[in-house]
Amino acid sequence: MSYETIRVWGVLLRLYHWALVISISALAVTGLYINSPWTGTTLEGVAAMPMLAMRNWHFLAACLFSGAVLVRIYLLLFGNRYERLGDLLPVTGRNLRNLFSTLLYYLYLNPNKEERMGHNVLAGMTYLLTLLVALFQVASGFFLRYAESAFWQGLGGAIFGSQQQARFVHHLLMWYFLLFALIHIYLVVWNEVKAPEGIISSIFSGRKFKERQH
Amino acid sequence: MADSDKGNNLGLSLNRRGFIKGCTMVAAAMGLSEAMIPRMVEAAASAKRPPVIWLHFQECTGCTESLLRSSHPDIGRLILEIISLDYHETVMAAAGYQAEKSLHDTLDQYAGKFLCVVEGAIPTKDKGIYCQIGGRPAMEILAEVAPKAAAVIAIGSCASYGGVQAAAPNPTGAVGVRDLVSTTPIINIPGCPPNPVSFMGTVLHYLTFKRLPPTDKLGRPLFAYGRRNHDHCERRAHFDEGRYVEQFGDHGHRNGYCLYKVGCKGPGTFANCPTARFNDVDVWPVSVGHGCIGCTEPNFWDTMTPFYERLPGVKLPGSPVTNVDSAGKTVLGLAAAAVGVHAVVGAVKRIAQCKCSSNSSEEEV
The missing domain is CATH 4.10.480.10 (Cytochrome-c3 hydrogenase, C-terminal domain)
Incomplete structure (x- = not known):
């Protein structure tokens, strides 16, 4: 059995992915600390400034996260054929069929993986939902961070109501990202085990393996 | 202030020095330059005192109580020399028909010129019958007075946004002034109670500049509510x-x-x-x-309740989630369990497959 390599993920998409990995990890840890500081300084005059540091890291990671989200939106419109919106949404017959075949494959009801180089449609829909959640997370974050700005007061006020409600939503959505990370990592490993396309290495190299037709 | 220590707060014991000190403090609170102080003193001391109608609706009078303790300038100076407080149910001398007459005289005589101060939320359910004064619902009084006013100052969180009366389930349908009045400029001085400095600053700003101070998106003056x-x-x-x-x-x-x-x-x-x-x-x-x-x-x-928890049960409309962290942990735990079951099923299937295939033919694995 011989394979050929197909270039699937552009360099921007791979950078986006790893920016998200780094920023979400940093944001979750620092965010949990900011919500409920589990440790603090009780020695006077030490100037360790843990909360200040956590907040600064949180804001830095938030900039990386926001930038990554913008890159993904750009790629949805102008990326390669595997990265664009049309390949992710269950709107064409090909995509709808792939959605159902993927569901059956994941439920062990269909032993054969449909050959598809880009995202399967189930993953594509999940990523779009994640992007939407990310937009709300960015909006609530900037509303909390720049509460004095008239722009964010207008936008944040219209979406979330008060600061406290935005804080609540911001914290609630963090749990979505943890849930996403858990399922995402599991399914990636599961796919790596089940199919020889090299899904894990593809996010480093951008290449996937495809069985040669005889 | 030393000046108000000398005697009764409601007396006229305030001397010119104390008065200017009060104006200076309000100017400082509003972030105005010291060059504005003479203009403010002039505006506050001018003979033409703007009439004020103070309406009490669903409230506890805490805002008025707080204002009675103001000293920059004090309440006596405010109502006797700076403004003409024509109608205020707590501090006015008149009662009954005289009080209502005073209200209507001001409405007729100073239409478009007087300031309307509202304290308390306005119930709207069942035609507003849950708060009536002189046999008339609060809604009706506000609808009569507010459009004729030059500006409305909503004092306290109740008049601004409904306050505790509007807390879920809001049995009387209480709302703030901004939900009912759209034709007159409104400024909100929320707080439970608000600081008298914020109220006085707004009044003196209005007297000095003939307009309301700049506000944020929630209608609160930036000089007092611009920062957290x-x-x-x-x-x-x-x-x-x-x-x-x-x-x-x-x-x-x-x-x-x-x-x-x-x-x-x-x-x-x-x-x-x-x-x-x-x-x-x-x-x-x-x-x-x-x-x-x-x-x-x-x-x-x-x-914001319970007050002693960091991120309390904020009520989102239609959401069953009140405690984010326990909900998040539960969902994450269930997902982890599902992932575990999925992995085990896959492994068992694969082992079964291997056994079957090794039984039937040794070559195909």
Whole structure:
């Protein structure tokens, strides 16, 4: 059995992915600390400034996260054929069929993986939902961070109501990202085990393996 | 102030020096240049006192009580020399028919010129019957008075956003002035009670410049509500340094540490409490060891309670989630369990497959 390599993920998409990995990890840890500081300084005059540091890291990671989200939106419109919106949404017959075949494959009801180089449609829909959640997370974050700005007061006020409600939503959505990370990592490993396309290495190299037709 | 210490607050004992000091303090609170002080003194001392109608609706009179303790200038100076308080149910001398006559005289005589101050929320359910004065619902009185006023000042969180009356389930359908009045400019001075400095500053700004001060998106004057309590709190250094009160009365509490972990809502509350402070004794809740409860924010009763928790059960419309962390942990745990079951099923299937294939033919694996 011989394979050929197909270039699937552009360099921007791979950078986006790893920016998200780094920023979400940093944001979750620092965010949990900011919500409920589990440790603090009780020695006077030490100037360790843990909360200040956590907040600064949180804001830095938030900039990386926001930038990554913008890159993904750009790629949805102008990326390669595997990265664009049309390949992710269950709107064409090909995509709808792939959605159902993927569901059956994941439920062990269909032993054969449909050959598809880009995202399967189930993953594509999940990523779009994640992007939407990310937009709300960015909006609530900037509303909390720049509460004095008239722009964010207008936008944040219209979406979330008060600061406290935005804080609540911001914290609630963090749990979505943890849930996403858990399922995402599991399914990636599961796919790596089940199919020889090299899904894990593809996010480093951008290449996937495809069985040669005889 | 030394001037008000001399005698009765309601007396006319305030001398010119004290009066100018009061104007200066209000100017400082509003962030005005000292060049504006003479104009403010002139406006406040001018013979033409603008009439004010003060309407009480669903309230506890706490805002008026707070105002009675103002000293920059004091209440006596305010109602006898700066404004002409033609109708105020708590402090007016007239009662009954005389009081109502005073209200209507002002409405007729000064239409478009008087200031309307509203204290308390306005019930709207069942045609507003839950708050009536002189046999008329609050809604009707407001609908008559507000359109004729030059401007409406909503004093207190109730008049601004409905306050505690509007807390879920809001049995009387209470709303703030801004939900009912659209034709007249409105300024909100929320707080429970608001600082008299913020109210006086707004009135003196109006008298000096003939217009209301600039506001944020919630209609609050920026000079008083432009920043969050957290950002100029005297305990902010403890926050950054990670020194927190873990529970009331502990080592941190006795040492004046940050009240963040016992539910202080300063980080989400716009007000001037840490800078203006209250009642000439330079205190505000945090300075005496109690967290901010966020009383200047809309729906504070629903979104800031319980007051002693950091991120309490904020009620989102139609959402069953009240405790984010326990909900998040539950969902994450269920997902982890599902992932485990999925992996086990896959492994079992694969082992079964291997056994079957090894039984049938040795070559195909």
